[in-house]
Amino acid sequence: MIAVIGAGAFGTALAVALARNGRAVTLWARDAAQVRDMGATRVNGARLPGVVLPENVSVTAEIADLAGAEAVLLSLPMQALRGFLAQQGATLVDAPLVACCKGIDLASLTGPTAVIQEQCPTATVALLTGPSFAADIARSLPTALTLACADAAAGERLQHLLATPVLRLYRSDDVTGAELGGALKNVVAIAAGVVIGAGLGDSARAALMTRGYAEMQRLALALGARAETLAGLSGFGDLVLTCTSAQSRNFRFGHALGAGQGFDPTVTVEGAATAKAVSNLAEKRGLDLPITRMVALLIDGAVDLPTAIQSLLSRPLKKE
């Protein structure tokens, strides 16, 4: 049995994909009413409407029901991970714990694998990341993701356990690179959304994506990641997807910001908190990440849009 924690869009889509591949899946949600509803309707109407849960997905609100899992996929929003593990982590450590969230924890300024390792020090920790919208996975559309794990043998076992005929997993041992790619691309996607929402054009978006990628490289290399990881699915791949698709919540959030419109606060927008976390991290490390910083300031209302644009365009001319 594979356990999935968090019955949001992504957790539900992963549960469906794994179950269609013949795996028994137990999907945990904290809200007992949601569990009852999903059990009765076999649909996650709140987060993944229109997708029927296969029979081999059981839905539960009891952590005890996850005992004996071959792997536990943690599909919670990044900022909820630490609190969840502080309460429940001790009950999960028998199985490899696979982080499926993208972001940097505001409290510790670390990514999800370090948060898991801190809360569950004896667990084998891995990361599933890369370009995929939950809705695409749930429709069994072809997707390719990165399964990163520092323990090569455990990574290979998880790769085979979690891959399906349409969900192709590539393996990596560069966990730092894979998780920073996934975290930072959301910040750049917000910026790309701002550019389009403000009517600055596709050329400006391409410039922003490229210079955003340079920031991703700068931070990731400073923290020990490998450049080729950033060029892979978890970095470049996810950057392209998220900056160019209106399916992306980060892009849509940025678009609303750029267009001066409001945005539903109940929608998960990982790049918002991560922009602040990465700005703090960059400051501590003495790194210059101007796009990330501007996104954080814009979200906080500390600068207005014309000032943010002017500030990025008026930086000293330099070598690429």
Ligand SMILES: NC(=O)C1=CN([C@@H]2O[C@H](COP(=O)(O)OP(=O)(O)OC[C@H]3O[C@@H](n4cnc5c(N)ncnc54)[C@H](O)[C@@H]3O)[C@@H](O)[C@H]2O)C=CC1
């Ligand atoms: N939706 C997508 O297309 C993809 C999402 N992801 C990542 O997956 C992670 C989860 O995102 P989604 O599932 O899309 O978000 P979502 O907003 O659809 O669902 C989040 C779920 O987590 C639950 N939750 C929130 N705080 C919790 C807590 N403290 N304890 C227990 N449960 C809690 C919510 O009730 C909700 O069911 C994010 O880091 C996101 O970046 C990754 C790839 C694709």
Ligand SMILES: O=C(CO)COP(=O)(O)O
């Ligand atoms: O991570 C994602 C695609 O790979 C999902 O992006 P959003 O969170 O912006 O919707």
